[in-house]
Amino acid sequence: MRFEFQQARWDEPLLNEKSRKGRVGASIPPWDDVREVSTLLPEGMLREELNLPELSEPEVVRHYVRLSQMNFGTDSGIYPLGSCTMKYNPKINDRIASHSTLTRMHPLQPEDTIQGVLAMMYELQEALCEIGGMCACTLQPAAGAAGEFTGLLIARKYHGSRGDHRDEIIIPDSAHGTNPASAVMAGFKVIEIKSAPDGSVDLDALKGALSERTAAFMITNPSTLGIFEKNICEIQQACHDAGALLYYDGANLNALMGISRPGDMGFDIMHYNLHKTFSTPHGGGGPGAGPVAVTAELAKFLPVPVVVKEGNTYKLDHDRPDSIGKVKGFYGNVGVLIRAWAYIKTLGAEGLKRTSELAVLNASYIRSRIESVYPVPFNAPSKHEFVASADFLKENGGSAKDVAKMLAERGLHPPTNYFPLIVSEALMIEPTESETMEELDRFCDALLDIAKSDPEEWKKAPRTTTVSRVDDITAAKNLILNWNQLPRE
Numbered sequence: 001m002r003f004e005f006q007q008a009r010w011d012e013p014l015l016n017e018k019s020r021k022g023r024v025g026a027s028i029p030p031w032d033d034v035r036e037v038s039t040l041l042p043e044g045m046l047r048e049e050l051n052l053p054e055l056s057e058p059e060v061v062r063h064y065v066r067l068s069q070m071n072f073g074t075d076s077g078i079y080p081l082g083s084c085t086m087k088y089n090p091k092i093n094d095r096i097a098s099h100s101t102l103t104r105m106h107p108l109q110p111e112d113t114i115q116g117v118l119a120m121m122y123e124l125q126e127a128l129c130e131i132g133g134m135c136a137c138t139l140q141p142a143a144g145a146a147g148e149f150t151g152l153l154i155a156r157k158y159h160g161s162r163g164d165h166r167d168e169i170i171i172p173d174s175a176h177g178t179n180p181a182s183a184v185m186a187g188f189k190v191i192e193i194k195s196a197p198d199g200s201v202d203l204d205a206l207k208g209a210l211s212e213r214t215a216a217f218m219i220t221n222p223s224t225l226g227i228f229e230k231n232i233c234e235i236q237q238a239c240h241d242a243g244a245l246l247y248y249d250g251a252n253l254n255a256l257m258g259i260s261r262p263g264d265m266g267f268d269i270m271h272y273n274l275h276k277t278f279s280t281p282h283g284g285g286g287p288g289a290g291p292v293a294v295t296a297e298l299a300k301f302l303p304v305p306v307v308v309k310e311g312n313t314y315k316l317d318h319d320r321p322d323s324i325g326k327v328k329g330f331y332g333n334v335g336v337l338i339r340a341w342a343y344i345k346t347l348g349a350e351g352l353k354r355t356s357e358l359a360v361l362n363a364s365y366i367r368s369r370i371e372s373v374y375p376v377p378f379n380a381p382s383k384h385e386f387v388a389s390a391d392f393l394k395e396n397g398g399s400a401k402d403v404a405k406m407l408a409e410r411g412l413h414p415p416t417n418y419f420p421l422i423v424s425e426a427l428m429i430e431p432t433e434s435e436t437m438e439e440l441d442r443f444c445d446a447l448l449d450i451a452k453s454d455p456e457e458w459k460k461a462p463r464t465t466t467v468s469r470v471d472d473i474t475a476a477k478n479l480i481l482n483w484n485q486l487p488r489e
């Protein structure tokens with residue numbers, strides 16, 4: 001079998017396996033007094049010799065280049081992981097964030113020596129408030145989930161400050177797993193409500209769940225099905241009538257920038273996933289940022305410090321008596337914040353709006369091309385992503401996972417599988433705005449080709465990648481992190 005785009009396919013040994021005693025990759029002048037340090041330290045504090053790999057510089061460079069060629073990223077092709085917004089990250093953002101005037105800064109430097117970076121952070125706060133229709137913003141949380149946790153601590157403090165002890169968070173069954181996890185971490189009880197048959201929030205179920213114990217209702221809009229909540233006005237009314245706050249999970253903001261604003265829909269607290277919508281390389285646990293913005297009423301509870309502007313001077317405001325306190329070391333992941341600032345500055349308001357329009361158009365295009373083969377269970381127009389089902393493959397023993405593996409075999413990154421949980425054999429597809437028509441077609445053609453392929457072949461995929469099918473259950477249940485313990489052929 002030959003496919004147009006093939007991944008590099010080879011075995012790359014671990015650095016420890018390539019190591020040869022005495023091989024070095026650096027030329028440091030010899031140091032005669034090596035023993036001196038060890039004589040200065042108490043014996044109990046001396047470490048055993050570290051088992052570090054010993055390699056030459058080209059070996060190290062080649063090792064990582066070879067690994068990178070086995071990898072798949074947004075720089076390799078379409079990466080349509082729904083909910084994750086794996087868009088292309090313009091290189092200029094990296095160039096700006098890695099400028100030496102920024103990378104040489106230290107977080108303990110006096111404020112008057114870091115006015116430039118504080119200005120960027122201030123402008124980013126302002127831009128995010130404008131995009132979200134909010135009043136005040138903190139840039140500190142390190143990711144979406146950290147933003148959720150921060151936002152829910154703000155909700156708790158708000159209710160507490162009114163002597164109102166509310167301990168429940170309502171969450172729809174289509175929610176991302178971080179939503180209930182953050183609620184529990186922030187000390188709340190989670191009340192899950194079922195979605196309506198059309199995939200939207202079931203208003204009656206919501207009204208039934210709301211009570212004087214509800215601290216907040218947490219949703220993302222468009223939902224994880226990519227459907228805009230048509231009842232958002234009634235939803236916000238019902239929540240506010242019950243004294244509850246409305247929390248917006250901003251992971252799906254890529255659908256709405258410059259078109260509609262969570263603040264205008266009545267949300268009180270929201271987070272932004274800068275690494276998703278605002279173009280920071282992410283995945284593999286890489287750094288993110290999850291700023292949180294709130295209404296004027298909640299501004300005093302934001303974590304410290306907040307960047308403020310007094311005259312022409314920027315300051316870090318730590319003097320906020322009602323603040324929930326600190327949620328992250330220093331000022332957050334500043335490198336990510338600068339990338340987002342650069343992204344927003346280069347696109348401008350019109351560019352951001354165009355981004356969302358194209359993200360929705362691209363998703364709608366894929367949907368229209370594949371929908372007759374891969375059914376989309378909820379009959380509502382989708383926004384920047386949609387969830388199709390590979391359930392029809394089941395009768396021949398196939399699954400969404402097989403589709404994913406067959407896409408990988410064809411040199412394409414699969415969509416998100418098995419999320420949201422309410423769609424059987426879910427394929428959650430989010431192409432983002434970055435793709436050309438040709439790339440969208442390549443992806444659609446592959447999906448249609450897979451649906452027609454011989455079921456005998458399905459379980460054999462992927463045959464063109466370095467690693468074929470792994471036993472993922474064993475891999476998850478019996479995690480081996482020590483290379484010495486890896487089973488070898």
Ligand SMILES: *Cc1c(COP(=O)(O)O)cnc(C)c1O
Nearest residue numbers: 083143144145176178249251273
């Ligand atoms: C990604 C995502 C989150 C969590 O954000 P992280 O930045 O990964 O912590 C929450 N909700 C939805 C819908 C998401 O897609």
